[in-house]
Amino acid sequence: MDERTFARVAEEYASRLYAVAYRMLGHRADAEDAVQRALTKCYAARASYSPRWAVSTWLYRALSNVCIDELRRRRPTALLDEGDAITPARGVERLDLARALETVPREARLLMALHYVDGLSYRELAAVRGISVNTVKSQLARGKAIVKRALDEE
């Protein structure tokens, strides 16, 4: 992949990568940092990219590794930072969701982020995380069940 193609791909995916990173890490600055680190890794390895793979799989795999590393490194923090501009009426609902998502294990949360931000299929999610399709399905179902239970309790 040449530099120009990489720049085009980065432009196309940056906002989606950011959305995933933001929902995983909970802070705008950390999310920007994660996108930057993921893209830098991909840029350095762009010569070894093969067109046989989907670009999205390649980018999301790099990003999810960065996010998981970051979460391992630090203690869990609130998913919603003070910069999240939301209207008061919808704010309560979003805060509830953010709190509910905090209780979801990080692997399932990452799969949910990838699934809901970019609508990745089970097969694509399996390729991104290097797990089986059935594991993806069970992780997503488990994540959603945890969120639903947490919302019902509140």
Add this chain to the structure above:
Amino acid sequence: MDTLDARLKQFFAAPAPGHLARRVLDHMAPPPDLSKLAARFAIEAGDRGVRRLAYGRGRDVATRAGRRHLERAREELTDYLAGRRTFFSVPMELEVPPFQAKVLAAADQVPFGDVTSYAELARRIGHPRAARAVGNALGANPVPIFLPCHRIVRGDGTWGHYAFGATLKTRLLALERATPALVGCATTRIICRRGCAHEQRIGEPNRIVFASVADAVSVGYRPCRRCRPAA
């Protein structure tokens, strides 16, 4: 579950900050190395400072007393083109009409890495209708780069003319965009302009790049008294 799906989908869509990809890509691209170009510039120095900078042909010329200015100018120019310097401290010896002197002085106030328009510069010197005259005065700049007329662009964002060609103007502006202008030392908590003698002594692990002086001051740094980055 369907409503939960919809709610989650809405929740996960976080708006990305503007130009995120561009900023990341700019950060990744290595600064252009123009150091080889230094040999193509010819400097003329007089007793009181640099008189002229020519590109493409000619050799360095200096009066007997001007040799030290020439050496300093050559060193600073090389550092600037290699991305190691963001300002020039060598004196200039200009013999230009008062209007042009005013225009060049105003152009010198445009910070490293920044650009402004001909019309804005005309407004700053108190001749708001003289944008074209400002362009002519900059075009006749005897010491381009030392007095940064390349930081003046057209109001519509296109580059406009440049004495050394549009390609060089683009490369100089790209160099300035990619070079960090302010560097702080984590141990002394002093912030310097790139190229200051103090900045060159900062060890690699202690280097911190700042976006602005105010940003550095807000976390307890003070501006260097030698290169005076706040000035």
